[in-house]
Amino acid sequence: MKKISLVALLLLCGCQSNNATTTATEKQPERFQYLDMRHLPMKEQADGYWVQTQRSEPLYPIDAARKGLSGCVTLSIAITPEGKAGGYKVIQSYPEGVFDDAALQAVNKWRWEPEPGNSTRQAILIDTKLEFWVTQGQSNADEAQRVCQFASQLRR
Numbered sequence: 625m626k627k628i629s630l631v632a633l634l635l636l637c638g639c640q641s642n643n644a645t646t647t648a649t650e651k652q653p654e655r656f657q658y659l660d661m662r663h664l665p666m667k668e669q670a671d672g673y674w675v676q677t678q679r680s681e682p683l684y685p686i687d688a689a690r691k692g693l694s695g696c697v698t699l700s701i702a703i704t705p706e707g708k709a710g711g712y713k714v715i716q717s718y719p720e721g722v723f724d725d726a727a728l729q730a731v732n733k734w735r736w737e738p739e740p741g742n743s744t745r746q747a748i749l750i751d752t753k754l755e756f757w758v759t760q761g762q763s764n765a766d767e768a769q770r771v772c773q774f775a776s777q778l779r780r
Contacts, residue, residue: 656710656747658702669750674703674736682730682754688722692763695719696772697727698753705745707736715751718771719764727754 661669670676688695697717704710709731717724731752738745755774768774 656702656704658747658749660749662700662749662751666751666753670703670736670748672739673742673746673748674707675739676734677707677737678733678735680730680733682723682726682756684756684758685723685726688756689758692758692761693719693722694757694762694765694768694772695723696753696755696768696774697723698751699727699731700749700751701731701734703736703748703750705747707738707745709734710747718768723754723756726756730754 659673661673664671695718698715700713700715701709702711712728712731714724714727717727731754753772753775755772757768757774
């Protein structure tokens with residue numbers, strides 16, 4: 625009987641899923657056939673498929689503001705047929721991990737409506753970059769500008 629219990633216990637342990645590779649910076653996309661648009665320039669990736677109708681700007685992390693940190697987060701986002709962010713992955717962040725949670729919380733609130741030519745509501749993969757810039761007490765402005773290559777001309 626002990627042998628049977630031991631074998632059953634080993635089988636149960638072997639069936640346990642291991643989600644160690646999925647972190648807060650990654651949410652696996654839902655199971656759809658995604659059209660990968662990430663080879664196009666970021667501003668053109670959703671053209672012809674989706675129009676963003678709701679964009680929530682990220683909240684600036686208080687600790688980063690106190691330290692005078694600026695930075696950016698580049699994400700891959702899976703837009704589902706429902707027009708929601710069905711999955712995401714942090715591609716790059718500077719400083720690493722500082723702005724990730726704020727960026728992900730904002731992206732989860734974003735919504736898209738299908739373009740007229742997207743009647744099938746084709747799910748797509750896109751990239752986007754969120755920028756975080758503090759105007760006073762900057763402690764890493766030069767490095768942030770170099771790494772993030774901020775889109776807008778930011779004043780110091």
